[in-house]
Amino acid sequence: MRQKIVRLALVAGVLVLALLFLLATCGGGGGRDDGGAKKPVKKSTGPATQLPVPPAYTTQRGWELIGTSPDYAVSRTTGRLAFLVRATGDQYRLRTIDSETGRAGWSGEKWRPPAVKHFPKLLTLATDDHEYFVTWSYGKIGENALTPADTIVSLDVYGVENGTRRRVDVPWGSVPTVTTTGPGILISDGRTNSVVVAPETGRITKVPATSLKYPKGCASCRQLTEVRGLTSKGLLVSGAREFWVQGGWFSRNVAPRDADPRSGIPTSVAPGLVLAKWKLAEKVKGAAIHDLWTVHDAETGKPLASVACHKPAIEPGQYPQAVVSASGGYLVAGNLAFDLSARKGHCFEDASGAKSLTLASVTDDGTAYGATSVRNAADVLAGDGFPVKAEVTAGTTDTLPSNVRVPSADGAEGVGLFRWTDGKDRLHLIGYPRAE
Template sequence: MRLRFGRLAPAGTATTRQRVVRLALVGGLLVLALLLLLATCGGGGEEDDAGPKEPVRKSTAPATQLTVPTAYTTRRGWELVDTSPDYALSRTTGRLAHLVRTGEGEYRLRTIDTETGRAGWSGDPWRPPAAAHFPRLLTVTADGQEYFVTWSYGKVGENAPAPADRIVSLDVYAVEDGGRQRVEVPWPSAPTVTATGPGIVIGDGGATSVVVDPATGRIARVPAKELKYPAGCASCEQLTEVRGLTSKGLLVSGAREFWVQGGWFSRNVAPGGADRQSGVPTSVAPGLVLAKWQLAKGAKLAATHELWTVHDTETGRALASVRCHKPAIAPGQYPQAVVSPSGGYLVAGNLAFDLEAGKGFCFEDAEGSRTLVLASVTDGGTAYGATNVRNAADALAGGGFPLETDLSTGTTEMLSPNARMPGAVSAEGIGLFRWTDEKDRLHLIGYPRAD
């Protein structure tokens, strides 16, 4: 794996031994010239395969020049080649974490500064239980400290029976210095692993879960009977699913309502105009949950429309809402909510929300067909996506017709047909773009905002 910044490779942790060369003077101008040449050259030494070749220059353009929205420039930036499908961003340090293969079934976590492209700390290589696949990457914040988390699921040993000896293997790294701890949780079936609150939640897609404290590695098992079902909510015990974590407890949903374990209940925080007993969370992001509500019985559009609302997960308070047509056929999976770096905007599929202004947008035509899919959003309220695509992944892969939307006005502008969309934007404003080359190597490219 190489980090390209122009023609540069990523910096790693390398040691250099100085060698002193003593030559006897033989005489003649040729030998004198050789001695002068040696005197002016620096000593060589061992360096790791990711060692720095020369100082990184912010003005250097990445080798790959994509067509991107005009808000970004390709004249500066950095490039990672043959990297993991996942990456994780720190909002406080500006670091980006990614994984590289270092050997047969071994991986290493590396970090770079998103603004300069310079390499930061690297973790030691390790072999996850599912060695054939890249581990997944998350960022979690607890007690004001950020952590990068890698996780994978598989057998403890090559000959371990299934499912008796299967584990979720977590490596938790302190974002500041790379300090690592390993946590292994026995788990009999395919897990869901999320980090939308002050801990790592491992679930089975139902009511069974554990919470891992990233600071201590402590594992807290939460049986279904401890989910504290709200009184009088018959639907809460149907299709029960642990959805995330808040500082007050687990966020849990039932067939038609949702609640925080020992905290607020959706029936008591329903947005105006909604049927208070109809809330269904569709996506959870750090500090926020996007929920779908039926309109109040008897409302003019109750038969044809639904109300989509973003709630604060700590209080349940409704932050912004918008009405949208009901789909002819319910989707098997709802789009994942994506939040701007500072948390002021949220997009999910054809929905967008300005949370500070309390405004929501539903991008659809008069008949209710969805006209676009949004995949990312900046702190300035510019959302990127495409038309004629099934989901955000298609839009980011270059499918459909790319566009950008100004969420202060709700207006949309079509872009160049071959423009690539940023999959995410760092807190420093660096757009992160994906591209796969002819050798099927995955590139991650950071382009800064245009001057």
């Protein structure tokens, strides 16, 4: 009898161990953080959400996050992806994963931003020595704030390696523009007043309009003056028709071939790069109906690649934001695409000059994704329009099936990032690797 009991106990123990092993290999349900976003779980069958995607990607592997912030940020040096989740009360938390495997990385402490109703914005910043994730929010200090002096831009700066955090609060009396295209965090009022925050120390440097160092002999530089970005040499500033780096290069002296040197306008700034629109010189064929678009090196002003494109019937109120591939070899913006290594540009338009194509992302192998019949890149990533794949080096396009979702980005690790909103209005961020 005793032997029978022992045998039964052994069998029960084996069954329990087998059940525990099965649960472990199946992911155990994935768990949730305190903000409700599911932690990524690696499954042999791929993420639960199976979107129709371009054939370059597979949905049979990858990871999925649910209920995250609209913004995410990817470190180019580590491949780490950061996102925000809602924590208890009015608090938020920054979390990270490995963008290739979906494995959880470091997680920041909870904090309460001044604007609690909306997710803080999330950016990346690279200096010569380090890379950072930066969150920012703008709002009132305390419940009884009455004047502009009671409002701040609240910054949290995280080292991408281990999540070390620095809080910097900057008094700011107007709606801010915050960018991280250079070695510091630039806060601007969209005109001539700005401050630069050093990520290593949190030091705040005010840059008044009087210190913008207007180029000598440039009357248009003092008209419609606007701080556009930051380089290691100083602020990038534009006037009505020309632009310059504070104490550095001047657009008139670095104008691309065939351009009117007194006509440059920067339309978008990315880390290390400036996309500018120029008028063609009068002697150039087609000058009356074309503009010249050029990508410049932000540190030197040197033109890297150019392309002529038909002038729009009506100038847009806002130009497309430049998007750069993970390694920096390709840039797309609206219907423009540039192969910076080959120093070639393409303008995707029909014979009449209509610009129906809008590109939203580009991979390290020069494949760009976008759509036709949309207003902007946000519409593309929302699934609107008719999806298109473009080969930047060849300057060719191919239509994709109408239900395909295109990636919002593609990392150096070969994982495409896809956005989707479900029926419960929850944002999904999904990583599908490239097909082998």
